[in-house]
Amino acid sequence: MFRPTESPYWKAKMHIRSLLCERIEAAFSRLGLEGHALLQAASRPEFGDYQANGVMAAAKRAGRNPQEVAQQVIDALDLTDIAQDLSIAGPGFINITLAPQFIAQASTTPRHSAERHCVVVDYSGPNLAKEMHVGHLRSTIIGDCIARVLETLGHKVIRQNHVGDWGTQFGMLLTFMAEQGASSDSLADLENFYREAKQRFDDDEDFQERSRRAVVELQSGDADMLVQWQKFIDISMSHCQGLYDRLGIDLTDADIDGESSYNDDLKHTVDHLAKQGLLTESEGAQCVFLDEFKSKKGEPQPVIVQKSDGGFLYSTSDLACLRRRVGDFKADRVLYFVDARQALHFKQVFAVAAAAGISNAGVELVHMPFGTMLGKDNKPFKTRQGALVKLADLLDEAVKRAEQLLKDREVQRKNPDIDDAELAALAETIGIGAVKYADLSKNRTSDYVFDWDQMLSFDGNTAPYLLYAYSRTRSIFTRGGIDPSTLPEHVVSVDEPERRLAVAIAGYQDLLEQVAQDGYPHQLCAYLYDLAGRFTQFYEQCPILSSEDDTKIRRLALTKQTGAVLSNGLHLLGIGVAERM
C-alpha cells in the first residue's frame, strides 16, 4: 500500500500511485475529510486496476456515512484524464479503472526518482580465510539486486564488500603458508588448506604460539608479514571474483573495504566513545551500556568495544565502518544485507552510533535481514555428509541440471540451428538464473527450502518460465520478420487483455520505487511473474501477426514493451535472458 509517511524516502515520485493519491486526497480536503487515500493495486481484476480504501476510515473519523462519502469523493474527484471508470463497492471502496490513453504514456525504461540519495549497500562480505559457500549466496544476490535497482532509479550507490580479511585465523593461515612454502597452486583448494592449517593449529602448541605471534606482527604492520598476507588475500579474493563473475554480480575490487581497512580506525573509534563519556570498564573490558539494552529486571546489557587484553571486537569494527560511511561517504542510507541472526548486533551498533553522534537522525541505517537456506528436510542446506556446500559446486550442479533439462526438452529439435555452444550458454543462463531466482523470489526475512525440481520447472514463478515468456516475445519478431525499432513507443490499448497488460507495464516504475525503499526483491519477481501471466493471456486471446494494420502495430508494440520490461526486470535481478530457447 502506498501511503506517505514521515520517512523522507516516500517523497519520491511513485507516478501512478502518487498521482491518484494526490487527486483523491485533494478531494478529501475539499470535503473536509482527513486521512490518506490508502491506494493499492486492485486485489481482484473485477475491482478494476487500483482501489482506494481510505474513505471508510476518513468517514468514520468525521462521523459520516462511508458510502455517501465515497460518492461525494467521486463527485469531487477529477480523474477524467486518468480513469475511464470509477465505482463504489462494498462499505466504501473506490475502484478505479485506468483510461487506456493514460496508461499509454508510460515508459518501459525506468526513470530517475525525484529525490536522489547516497546509498551505501553492504553485501556479500565473505570470509577470505575459506572458500565461499552457500551461506554467502543470499547476501550476495539480494544485495546486488537492490544495488542495481537503486542505481537504476538514479541514486548514488556505494557498494561495500566488507570481507573478512583480518583477525586471529589469518595468523594461523600465514604461519601454515610459510611452513608449507605454499604457492598459489596449493591454495587452489582453499577449503582444504584451511582444514589442514586448523588441524595443525589444534595439534601443535608450538605452531599455535607462532600463529599468535604472527597475528601480533600482522596487526602491528610488519612488512614481511603484510606481503604474505596480501598474497593470501589476493588468491582468496580471486576465487570470490570468479564466483561473482559467474553469478553476474557487479562487485569488483574497488568495492572492497574489508575489516583490515579499519585496523587503524579502531583505537580512534574507542577514543571517540570515551570522549562522549559512553565507556564503562567492566571486568577489564571497555563497554557501552545503553538504557535500551536493559533487561526487564533492569540488568544492564553491555556492548563490548574493547576486550580486557586490549583487542577490539566486531562491534568496534562496525562502528568504525559507520564513521567512514556516514562521515566520509556522506551516506543518506546505509543498508546491510546480513543474516537475520545478527539482528541484535546491528540494533546495538546503530544505537551506540546514534548515542555517540557517529550517525544522526538524517541517516537511515537499516539491517535488511534474511533467513537461512534449508534442504528439503527443513534443516540447514548441507551435503549428504553434513558439510557446508561450496558455492562453486552448487553452481556447477545447477548448470548440469539445466543442461539435462534442455536435452530432455529436446530444445535442439525445436530449434535445429542451436549448436552445442549456444546450448551450453543457455544451460549456464538457465541454471544460474534458476538458483538466483529461487532465492530472490522468496520473502528474504524467512528461511526457505532449496528445491532443485521446483526452481528448474518451466511452470510457476521460476526463472525458466520468465525466460520462456521473454523468448516468446522475441520469437514473434523473428517469425514475423519485423524490426521492433520501427514500432511506435506508445500505443493506446483497445481490447481488454491489451489494456490489462498495459496497466501492468505502466506500474513498473511504482514497483521499482517500492523495491528500492523496502529492499524486497521478491516483489520484483512477483511483478514480473504477473506481467508474464498477463502477456500469455494476451497472447492467447489477441492474435498478433495475423491481425492487420493498427491492430497489428498496437499488439506488436505491446509485445515489445513486455519484452523490454521482462528483460530489464531480469537484468535488475541479475539474471541474463536468452533470445530463444
Next chain:
RNA sequence: GCACCUGUAGUUCAACUGGAUAGAAUACCAGGCUUCGAACCUGGGGGUUGCAGGUUCGAGUCCUGCCGGGUGCGCCA
C-alpha cells in the same frame, strides 16, 4: 532465564504493512493445438491462516495469553 523471528491448501510460496470471497504454483480431475512457441491456456475440487481471547465498520496482518519451530544473548566474526 531474557530477547528477536516464525507457524497460511498435501507440498513450495504470496497476500503491496488493517481492507472486499486469503491468492499462485505444484499434485489431482475435466477441457483446449490443420491458426503467432501446448515449455502454454481455461475451468474444478482442496483452508477454522497453530489455539483462545481482545481492539474496530473490517484482523492472516495489531494487542494479551497459551502451544509448536528457529535463532541470538560480556570480551569469536
